[in-house]
Amino acid sequence: MFSFFKSKVDPKAKLKKTLKGYELPSFPAVIMQILQKMRSPYSSAANIAESLSLDPGLSVRLLGLANSAAFSPQNKVENLTQAIALVGLSQLESLVLGVGVAKGIPKKMCQWHDPATFWLTSARRAMLAQELAQILCPAKESECFTAAFLQDMALPFLACHRGDDYEPIFKKWHLEGGDLTQLEREALEWDHAEVATWICSEWGLPENIALAIKNHHNITAGDDLEAPGPVMLVSILREDDANDGTEELIAKAGELYNISPEKMQSIIEPSFEKAKELARMIV
Numbered sequence: 001m002f003s004f005f006k007s008k009v010d011p012k013a014k015l016k017k018t019l020k021g022y023e024l025p026s027f028p029a030v031i032m033q034i035l036q037k038m039r040s041p042y043s044s045a046a047n048i049a050e051s052l053s054l055d056p057g058l059s060v061r062l063l064g065l066a067n068s069a070a071f072s073p074q075n076k077v078e079n080l081t082q083a084i085a086l087v088g089l090s091q092l093e094s095l096v097l098g099v100g101v102a103k104g105i106p107k108k109m110c111q112w113h114d115p116a117t118f119w120l121t122s123a124r125r126a127m128l129a130q131e132l133a134q135i136l137c138p139a140k141e142s143e144c145f146t147a148a149f150l151q152d153m154a155l156p157f158l159a160c161h162r163g164d165d166y167e168p169i170f171k172k173w174h175l176e177g178g179d180l181t182q183l184e185r186e187a188l189e190w191d192h193a194e195v196a197t198w199i200c201s202e203w204g205l206p207e208n209i210a211l212a213i214k215n216h217h218n219i220t221a222g223d224d225l226e227a228p229g230p231v232m233l234v235s236i237l238r239e240d241d242a243n244d245g246t247e248e249l250i251a252k253a254g255e256l257y258n259i260s261p262e263k264m265q266s267i268i269e270p271s272f273e274k275a276k277e278l279a280r281m282i283v
Helices: 011-018 029-039 046-054 057-065 080-087 089-104 117-135 138-150 155-161 163-176 182-188 192-203 207-214 227-236 246-257 261-282
Strands: none
Touching: 011 138, 011 192, 029 089, 046 057, 046 080, 046 182, 057 080, 057 089, 057 261, 080 089, 089 138, 089 192, 089 261, 117 138, 117 155, 117 227, 117 246, 117 261, 138 207, 155 163, 155 192, 163 182, 182 192, 182 246, 227 246, 246 261
């Protein structure tokens, strides 16, 4: 159990109660095997490639990423070992985690949940958080990418299993903005960030990622004890092209981190463009 849970907290029981009896699917064993291989100091690129080959879908995604505009290889990357060398282990771990989580998240349309829109917004957060990390905390670039990508992983479950209770909250946030977790706490006993940490615990995801997800709406400046600044900033983005939270994000980046609107505009558009490729690889 994660160290930030109090001993009386049973994530599995809390999750089952919140989702009205729904049993969370197991995290894919092949994905977990790949992650373990990647984290072993004794693994080579060839060893990791061998594990990746057990999941043809993930292999295709990795090759697609390595040959994408994000990496602009001089020659076409045709095998997994080359792709791993080009993409790098930190970026690869983010992709593998994302694919593993995506396999367990509801893929059907539920209430206000549209999987394609959800993953595009998640990809936008990830790409933008990665760019912001290069400015604010370069050592946490991979952590920011992954935590931003997965920070709203609980929303599809809430849409499909608590839709009637949750829909008014989600709609109000999209229409009026503000702090989503505050709106949730005013109406419910939990918020989506807390639900996501219960899911992370059940699936055995890295604790630093779970902690960043848990605190991603606690938007403050400082030493980032609760969550990295980029992860908190991109939590402002919403699944609504007409009111996506971009202006609020730009204002907050200037207020907390003195990043100019011009600088923000210069990184938002290319980040959103790259996000399209990432979202296509996940969905």
